[in-house]
Amino acid sequence: MVTRMSELFLRTLREDPADAEVPSHRLLVRAGYIRRTGPGIYTWLPLGKRILDTIGQVVREEMQRIGGQEVLFPALLPREFYEASGRWTDYGDSVFRLQDRKGADYMLGPTHEELFTLLVKGEFSSYRDYPLTLFQIQTKYRDEARPRAGLLRCREFVMKDSYSFDLDDAGLQKSYDDHRVAYQRIFERLGLDYRIAFAVSGAMGGSASEEFLAPATNGEDTFVQCTNCDYTANTEAVEIAAPPKQDPSSHPESVVLDTPDTPTIETLVDRLNGMHLDRTFTGADTLKNVVLKTRQPGGKDWELLVVGVPGDREVDLKRIAGQLEPVEVEQADADDLAGHPKLVRGYIGPQLLAEIGIRYVVDPLVVPGSAWVTGANVQDKHAAHVVRGRDFEPAGELGAVEIRDGDRCARCGSALEIARGIEIGHIFQLGRKYADAFELDAQGADGEPIRITMGSYGIGVSRAVAAIAEQSADDSGLVWPASIAPYDVHLVPVGKAKPGETSEQLAAAEQLARDFEAAGKRVLLDDRGATAGEKFADADLLGMPVIVIVGKALAEGQVEVKDRKSGERRNVALDRVVSELAS
């Protein structure tokens, strides 16, 4: 297949578009792969469409390899499908809603768990029908509060979503594992550097879940990876190593200290160090008790929850929310505290909480037997030597502290580092959430119904285009891995023609193009009447893996082969270049 650039619907831009910040966005627009149509909405031009289709094809092949069967749902969905699962309401403002001429409610699908569940329920009813995996590659719509970075966060985007249906937990585990392997194959074929990170399941519900992240400085996801072992986790799901437990009886009896005007950790530490005690204190010696409030999903009333963390650590509300999902959690405000006069703001300690019926949990860093300076539940007073397991007993542990660079890996104890990445895939063991909502059962051999258990698996196909561009582009343009490039070879003839004639170089390039085509290569031929410099600059910008220059060396029967990624060039005999590159 040969495409002539003189006929291609393409216009490259010499300048960066004003609204593009990140490299993938800038270059995809400049190179004429995409054009912005609205905020978070993009049009795919011929070169971009080829990339998108190629990635879709890689995904399709690997999904079929694990037995997935492709279907295609509409994006326009009647409200009723999302009522039973509660997501018509849960999705809130992030779903596009519209009405038909009769006033009936519709939405543009942000994800399709409900539809798949109902489809299967309508067709299959015997245990013999399972297991089953269905998938689609389809356009999704989410009304993001702030679309950004071109294709990285769009309001309309292409996603592969698949769903597994199994009779039991072991079956679900196998479907999940199959997907995990398929995703590894897919991202390897796409030439992406990626990590698999433990994740929390978020609004999808369900239990086990992992994210596939493409490390990139412009990525929106923060994750944590161990500098020694392969432990990788989303910051919401990460677990860090705690110090060793201590013997509660090894600490002195707790004492109450006068600490006026010390409502913050900083003022408290200053005060302690001004008291001429037998040691110096830091924030890490204090126990900070943060008052949050939680609410059951769909519930009305907030309930207080106090979380204890070392005083030198911040509380990460997102991380807490991820673990408590679907229970809502927020920081408590003054009004919430008003109903609890025994909670003295700035001087809250855990010694009293169980007594007055407020749920208290600690971060795992607050290990059993550890001693702390903490509030005495009296204005202007703190207590020292307050020991977990002696002076208070938390109702449980909750990973609450904001993760820091250098925190210790829970597996091997080495330092963790924080990195940024682009979420390119996510796999979930949903369990029976949707099967319960829609009563998806199979009739078993004994005639009894079996509740189906499900998994849900997504790959951001359009986002992967941007992720690959982020990881591989350089200063002069895009650099596509050979496996997904729009063309295998970019042929660039440069040379002067006599008036009214075709240049020798163009004639030779035309012949080369036919030879490459016969060898099964996809060729982009720059037959434009542009200058050499312009053709070279565009070839670098467009990013095909191999650029073949038919120019000066043609007189010696040679062409120049340039590797776009390494920039390396070498001369190859004209009559050998096709066989060499085709092998």
Next chain:
RNA sequence: CGGGAUGUAGCGCAGCUUGGUAGCGCACCUCGUUCGGGACGAGGGGGUCGUGGGUUCAAAUCCCGCCAUCCCGACCA
């Protein structure tokens, strides 16, 4: 939703302070020269100056309202 910025030709921008019928670069068209790293000369086509109102003899420019977009944050499979 909070903070900041911007809307002038397909793209990137100037003009606005001090009102007088719109300009530059890229791209595009014609002719000629050029031809290995975004060539040069000459000529040309293309703009409701985001939008509504106001002030004025006269508004891209001054005043008021609205809309939209981008960036940071909040939020977000």
